[in-house]
Amino acid sequence: MRKVIRFFKTPKGLLTILLVILTAMAAPGEGVGVVALNMGAAVFAAGILDLVILRLRNGAWEFPSGAVLTAMIVAMVMRAQEPWIVPVLTSVLAVLSKYALRTRQANVFNPAALALVLMFHLLPHGQSWWGALPELSPPWLHAVLLVGGTYIANRVNKLPLVLSFLGSYFCLFTATAFAGDPRHVAEIFRSPDIEAAIYFALIILTDPPTSPAKYAGQWVFGIITAVASYAVYMMFGVAYFLLAGVLAGNLWEAWRRMRRLSPSA
Numbered sequence: 001m002r003k004v005i006r007f008f009k010t011p012k013g014l015l016t017i018l019l020v021i022l023t024a025m026a027a028p029g030e031g032v033g034v035v036a037l038n039m040g041a042a043v044f045a046a047g048i049l050d051l052v053i054l055r056l057r058n059g060a061w062e063f064p065s066g067a068v069l070t071a072m073i074v075a076m077v078m079r080a081q082e083p084w085i086v087p088v089l090t091s092v093l094a095v096l097s098k099y100a101l102r103t104r105q106a107n108v109f110n111p112a113a114l115a116l117v118l119m120f121h122l123l124p125h126g127q128s129w130w131g132a133l134p135e136l137s138p139p140w141l142h143a144v145l146l147v148g149g150t151y152i153a154n155r156v157n158k159l160p161l162v163l164s165f166l167g168s169y170f171c172l173f174t175a176t177a178f179a180g181d182p183r184h185v186a187e188i189f190r191s192p193d194i195e196a197a198i199y200f201a202l203i204i205l206t207d208p209p210t211s212p213a214k215y216a217g218q219w220v221f222g223i224i225t226a227v228a229s230y231a232v233y234m235m236f237g238v239a240y241f242l243l244a245g246v247l248a249g250n251l252w253e254a255w256r257r258m259r260r261l262s263p264s265a
């Protein structure tokens with residue numbers, strides 16, 4: 001019991017609690033049955049897979065907290081009404097990518113983001129970001145995401161990353177609205193895109209293994225992610241433009257870490 005209590009005091013434990021709360025708030029509007037089936041199946045499949053991998057790698061049974069969080073995020077980004085096999089396969093791919101694509105320090109890409117982008121093409125699906133509560137009313141209920149996410153981002157010391165991304169992201173789209181036809185970017189400032197950006201910044205972008213620890217790196221990482229997200233949206237208009245942005249940031253961070261550890265650096 002003490003181990004359980006200690007876990008839920010850690011950033012991973014707190015994030016688990018927040019995602020459960022957000023799921024409970026959004027589920028009635030999305031369909032409690034489909035949300036429970038899709039998220040439950042995704043968490044079970046990803047958790048079992050990671051449980052076995054951790055046992056083989058470390059020689060001991062460990063709770064697959066990372067896989068559980070990854071599967072929850074995958075399910076909360078996907079359209080809730082997708083067939084259950086879609087979030088399951090995406091979550092499994094996310095877990096596998098964590099071990100297949102890594103440096104000596106950590107995995108290169110955010111697992112959920114990479115799997116969602118790849119599966120969008122391999123197994124086309126909708127991405128409604130229902131976990132960000134875009135359909136929830138009244139708007140003050142969104143404070144659960146904002147306050148809870150901000151608290152966790154502060155616990156992992158990633159607030160500069162959140163601020164640099166959101167500031168750059170909205171400045172780019174605001175400048176575009178003033179420079180041209182604002183209708184081309186109007187949806188960025190409307191639901192569900194604005195809730196998705198906040199969820200993305202607080203929950204996905206701040207993933208400790210794939211984002212910088214020091215403040216200077218966080219500012220650069222946030223700007224790179226914002227610019228890449230903006231570019232993908234403007235050029236291709238795909239639903240996963242935010243996720244593509246963080247993958248660009250992940251590549252920069254992996255290169256920076258490798259360059260720092262290189263003997264010739």
